[in-house]
Amino acid sequence: xxxxxxxxxxxxxxxxxxxxxxxxxxxxxxxxxxxxxxxxxxxxxxxxxxxxxxxxxxxxxxxxxxxxxxxxxxxxxxxxxxxxxxxxxxxxxxxxxxxxxxxxxxxxxxxxxxxxxxxxxxxxxxxxxxxxxxxxxxxxxxxxxxxxxxxxxxxxxxxxxxxxxxxxxxxxxxxxxxxxxxxxxxxxxxxxxxxxxxxxxxxxxxxxxxxxxxxxxxxxxxxxxxxxxxxxxxxxxxxxxxxxxxxxxxxxxxxxxxxxxxxxxxxxxxxxxxxxxxxxxxxxxxxxxxxxxxxxxxxxxxxxxxxxxxxxxxxxxxxxxxxxxxxxx
Amino acid sequence: xxxxxxxxxxxxxxxxxxxxxxxxxxxxxxxxxxxxxxxxxxxxxxxxxxxxxxxxxxxxxxxxxxxxxxxxxxxxxxxxxxxxxxxxxxxxxxxxxxxxxxxxxxxxxxxxxxxxxxxxxxxxxxxxxxxxxxxxxxxxxxxxxxxxxxxxxxxxxxxxxxxxxxxxxxxxxxxxxxxxxxxxxxxxxxxxxxxxxxxxxxxxxxxxxxxxxxxxxxxxxxxxxxxxxxxxxxxxxxxxxxxxxxxxxxxxxxxxxxxxxxxxxxxxxxxxxxxxxxxxxxxxxxxxxxxxxxxxxxxxxxxxxxxxxxxxxxxxxxxxxxxx
Ligand SMILES: Nc1ncnc2c1ncn2[C@@H]1O[C@H](COP(=O)(O)OP(=O)(O)OP(=O)(O)O)[C@@H](O)[C@H]1O
Ligand SMILES: Nc1ncnc2c1ncn2[C@@H]1O[C@H](COP(=O)(O)OP(=O)(O)O)[C@@H](O)[C@H]1O
Ligand code: SF4
Ligand code: SF4
Ligand SMILES: [Mg+2]
Ligand SMILES: [Mg+2]
Numbered sequence: 001x002x003x004x005x006x007x008x009x010x011x012x013x014x015x016x017x018x019x020x021x022x023x024x025x026x027x028x029x030x031x032x033x034x035x036x037x038x039x040x041x042x043x044x045x046x047x048x049x050x051x052x053x054x055x056x057x058x059x060x061x062x063x064x065x066x067x068x069x070x071x072x073x074x075x076x077x078x079x080x081x082x083x084x085x086x087x088x089x090x091x092x093x094x095x096x097x098x099x100x101x102x103x104x105x106x107x108x109x110x111x112x113x114x115x116x117x118x119x120x121x122x123x124x125x126x127x128x129x130x131x132x133x134x135x136x137x138x139x140x141x142x143x144x145x146x147x148x149x150x151x152x153x154x155x156x157x158x159x160x161x162x163x164x165x166x167x168x169x170x171x172x173x174x175x176x177x178x179x180x181x182x183x184x185x186x187x188x189x190x191x192x193x194x195x196x197x198x199x200x201x202x203x204x205x206x207x208x209x210x211x212x213x214x215x216x217x218x219x220x221x222x223x224x225x226x227x228x229x230x231x232x233x234x235x236x237x238x239x240x241x242x243x244x245x246x247x248x249x250x251x252x253x254x255x256x257x258x259x260x261x262x263x264x265x266x267x268x269x270x271x272x273x274x275x276x277x278x279x280x281x282x283x284x285x286x287x288x289x290x291x292x293x294x295x296x297x298x299x300x301x302x303x304x305x306x307x308x309x310x311x312x313x314x315x316x317x318x319x320x321x322x323x324x325x326x327x328x329x
Numbered sequence: 330x331x332x333x334x335x336x337x338x339x340x341x342x343x344x345x346x347x348x349x350x351x352x353x354x355x356x357x358x359x360x361x362x363x364x365x366x367x368x369x370x371x372x373x374x375x376x377x378x379x380x381x382x383x384x385x386x387x388x389x390x391x392x393x394x395x396x397x398x399x400x401x402x403x404x405x406x407x408x409x410x411x412x413x414x415x416x417x418x419x420x421x422x423x424x425x426x427x428x429x430x431x432x433x434x435x436x437x438x439x440x441x442x443x444x445x446x447x448x449x450x451x452x453x454x455x456x457x458x459x460x461x462x463x464x465x466x467x468x469x470x471x472x473x474x475x476x477x478x479x480x481x482x483x484x485x486x487x488x489x490x491x492x493x494x495x496x497x498x499x500x501x502x503x504x505x506x507x508x509x510x511x512x513x514x515x516x517x518x519x520x521x522x523x524x525x526x527x528x529x530x531x532x533x534x535x536x537x538x539x540x541x542x543x544x545x546x547x548x549x550x551x552x553x554x555x556x557x558x559x560x561x562x563x564x565x566x567x568x569x570x571x572x573x574x575x576x577x578x579x580x581x582x583x584x585x586x587x588x589x590x591x592x593x594x595x596x597x598x599x600x601x602x603x604x605x606x607x608x609x610x611x612x613x614x615x616x617x618x619x620x621x622x623x624x625x626x627x628x629x630x631x632x633x634x635x636x637x638x639x640x641x642x643x644x645x646x647x648x649x650x651x652x653x
Contacts, residue, residue: 193585219587
């Protein structure tokens with residue numbers, strides 16, 4: 001059995017979305033919470049990629065932030081290499097072994113720092129190296145590793161294109177020598193040709209350095225390319241979770257099917273189809289029972305009443321009454 | 330005669346450090362009822378092409394050469410006053426962010442009625458009735474009840490539907506849609522594309538669909554133009570450009586898109602990046618990145634030429650050239 005790097009057990013995260021206190025008291029409104037992540041469980045084995053996919057607002061970034069400890073769970077537990085994440089984060093030796101890459105390569109790099117200082121920052125923060133020469137050499141090595149040149153270290157972020165900036169983010173993320181990287185939409189702001197460069201780079205680095213990824217994207221084709229395992233999220237829940245190939249070959253959950261049907265694909269030249277109607281409802285006031293029921297072609301009374309639990313089908317976990325009852329056809 | 334003819338269009342930006350040529354000799358046609366897709370990386374010149382056609386280039390940007398003909402008459406040299414009735418009535422526009430098109434201070438009904446009355450002679454009552462019909466046609470539920478709602482009361486997908494209604498309500502011959510679904514989730518994107526395609530088909534409208542999403546183009550367009558560094562690299566029927574690209578750049582672009590159908594170990598990768606306007610290489614602008622580059626490419630600039638079914642700006646297809 002392979003070793004689990006990150007283990008999330010029934011993790012939830014609530015946000016307080018009430019009006020300001022005074023306003024609330026005056027108008028006598030109750031406190032309101034929004035459940036951004038609802039009872040989510042998954043485990044990631046060393047050297048593999050788990051991807052989470054879903055539409056805007058379904059809770060992907062919140063899971064990403066939970067996974068590196070930027071948010072504390074409101075319920076449930078996250079373990080990093082067997083230890084509770086909060087305990088792991090308290091130890092620098094463990095903390096440096098996880099890092100994060102963000103979507104926006106423009107916003108996530110300090111514009112006033114030279115690239116060499118951006119990349120060296122985690123090295124200094126964790127005291128991995130102290131001699132200046134050693135740091136310079138290491139930064140040069142990291143920049144080379146992500147396809148830039150050591151001389152690029154002298155430049156500032158604005159002198160680089162979007163794809164190059166994302167390479168700098170990756171070099172910075174790698175500089176603390178992490179084993180586990182959370183990548184939140186790392187290529188969503190990039191053109192497809194640049195995206196291909198970055199995805200190839202990420203896979204190369206994974207193979208060379210044995211990295212473990214939690215990879216977040218709304219693009220199913222990208223996710224298919226990157227993942228060993230795949231979780232599909234809808235309104236804060238993982239509705240289907242399993243090996244990527246199984247989920248793509250035999251999507252079981254009606255929402256997974258909808259997503260796969262909705263994606264425009266090169267192979268669709270000249271074909272047409274009927275898109276599913278409706279939109280993702282507000283998570284502040286989610287529908288009863290299965291939250292997908294207002295859009296689901298298979299919804300019935302039970303779906304409107306009862307939240308479906310996960311059931312196992314082959315290697316895949318699915319949260320759907322119709323799948324459980326075998327009435328998906 | 331094509332509905333729209335763009336001939337040798339050149340757009341320039343005078344700057345302190347000299348003149349930047351953002352579009353350099355672009356030519357293409359759009360026929361009545363046809364959807365022309367325009368793809369390319371960001372900065373390739375897609376939006377500028379659309380803006381030049383509707384006469385909405387932001388100063389100091391200007392058309393520095395070539396001409397644009399609608400129904401055979403030039404529209405690139407018209408004064409603002411002469412252009413205004415054409416915009417809206419003849420050419421409608423849909424942009425990426427619905428909030429830039431919609432006025433937050435007016436109800437969607439008022440905006441629709443105003444646009445309808447600017448271009449069609451209808452009484453207040455009839456215009457309002459027409460507005461309700463359009464909202465219904467773009468799939469706004471309970472349109473009659475919601476016509477007096479303000480843009481912020483709609484979700485992103487619903488707003489984009491309203492924008493489509495606004496672009497189509499004057500019944501233009503041509504719609505320029507610049508990244509109309511880029512800001513939307515995939516399931517909403519699919520709805521909007523189906524809607525746009527259905528409506529334009531029903532009304533015989535031509536569409537110039539600008540997007541960087543090849544999947545959207547594959548499903549929606551009849552023909553596609555691939556832009557690179559301010560020029561058209563390849564243009565042709567969508568099936569041929571997607572499945573049998575002639576230009577090495579198009580080939581690389583198609584290979585770099587991850588597929589839903591089959592998984593590959595590595596994506597095809599075009600190394601390097603598109604050049605900036607200040608550093609466009611001599612000869613073929615793609616030559617420093619092209620796996621098939623040869624001597625001529627570094628000196629002479631290729632124009633679009635026959636390349637099998639499509640047309641490509643590539644010396645591989647010059648008459649008498651040895652095909653690779
Ligand atoms: N700090 C916060 N305070 C209140 N609500 C929040 C906060 N962060 C996230 N949310 C809400 O939680 C839900 C999930 O948000 P999240 O950012 O995780 O979505 P996402 O799946 O990453 O979406 P996207 O694809 O748009 O990035 C959303 O409804 C969001 O509005
Ligand atoms: N106002 C402007 N001033 C100078 N250059 C501009 C301006 N607007 C656009 N450009 C340049 O023109 C080129 C094409 O831009 P655009 O048409 O917006 O690209 P696309 O829509 O394909 O992403 C880019 O290099 C861009 O930087
Ligand atoms: S539980 Fe019911 S509503 Fe939910 S996805 Fe399954 S069939 Fe549809
Ligand atoms: S003209 Fe030459 S460099 Fe340009 S695309 Fe064709 S082969 Fe490549
Ligand atoms: Mg997010
Ligand atoms: Mg653009």
